[in-house]
Amino acid sequence: MQLKHKPFLLILLALVLIHLLHGLIIWLTMQLGLSNEEVDIISLITIPIVTIIGIVFLLIQFGIHLNFSLIKVNPKLVFYVMLLAVFIVIFQSALDVSFIKGLLQSKVRFFTFTNPSQYGIHSIVYLFGAVIAAPIIEEILYRKIIFIKLKEHYGLAFGLVVSSFLFALVHWNFEGLFAYFITGLLYTYLYYLTKVLWLNILLHGIYNFVITFTTIEMFDSSDRIFVIILLLYLISTAGIYMILKDVKTLTIKTN
Structure with a gap:
């Protein structure tokens, strides 16, 4: 029994050690x-750094x-991934608890542009980490390693759900846990369809950007924009479905 579940236990051990080590560094x-x-x-x-050690x-x-070689893909896939990132940003916002609370008060939440450079060196470090480091490291960890190993040992459904849940869990956002879980599912399903990791890194990077x-x-x-915002949420939901459906068709033809 221990041998059968060894991959799952190793994954849990690695994630726990990553966060314990990081917590220890912060405490020090x-x-x-x-x-x-x-x-x-x-x-x-x-x-x-500590995540790389876990990887x-x-x-x-x-x-x-x-x-790390770049696998050539249909240019249409690249366009789809870039558009998908924007749709997921909008779609995920509608899955937070605060979105439901806002609707109950006849309010809707949406995005406005901000300037992160106002925070100086902190914003530069954050931007590098969010747009470059995190997408590479997290996609390797959660898609290339965790999803693949769980899929091999427990099947596709288990791999999709559990790897996405672990991805959501480590973002330490209880109100947004479900939103991160769904985002993780979308990321993982894209990787399952394409099997091209750099597309996932691109998706994750644009999302974080x-x-x-x-x-x-x-x-x-x-507000006049209220109805438009609701329409954008509906468009993003439909857009995600249509893009993933077309990506599936493209990858089937390629394979």
């Missing part, structure tokens, strides 16, 4: 009397070899 930096901004910067820098551990345990340069605002039902 706080003991040095650093400012909150300095602690945040150290946190942003160290989380990719290396799992790669060794599972005997997985990473191939859009999130970084936007902020959430509430709009009252009396």
Whole structure:
């Protein structure tokens, strides 16, 4: 029984150790009397490092070899992925608990542009981590390693659901847990269809880029834009379905 579930236990062990190690680093930096901004910067820098350590551990345990060569794909797929990222940003916002609370008060939440550079060095570190480091590291960990190993041992449905749930869980956002879970499912399903990791990294990077340069605002039902926002939510939902359906068709033809 232990051997049968060894991959799952190793994955859980790696994730727990990643966050324990990162938590220990943050605790140690706080003991040095650093400012909150300095602690945040150290946190942003160290989380990719400790995650890479966890990735290396799992790669060794599972005997997985990473191939960083760019696989050529249909240009249409690249366009779909870029559009999909924007649709997911909009769609995910409608899955948060706060979205439902807003609707009950005849309000709707949507995005407005912001300027993250106003926060100085902190914003530069955050932008690099969010747009470059996090997409690469998280897609390798959750799609290339966790999803694939769980799918191999427990089947497609288990791999999709559990890897997506773990992806949501580590983002430490209880109100947005379901939203992150659905986002994880969409990311994982895209990887299942294409089997091209750099497309997932591109999707994740664009998503984080859009999130970084936007902020959430509430709009009252009396605002002219209220109905337009609701339509955009519907369009994004339909757009995600249509894109994934077309991606599936394209990948079947390619294979």
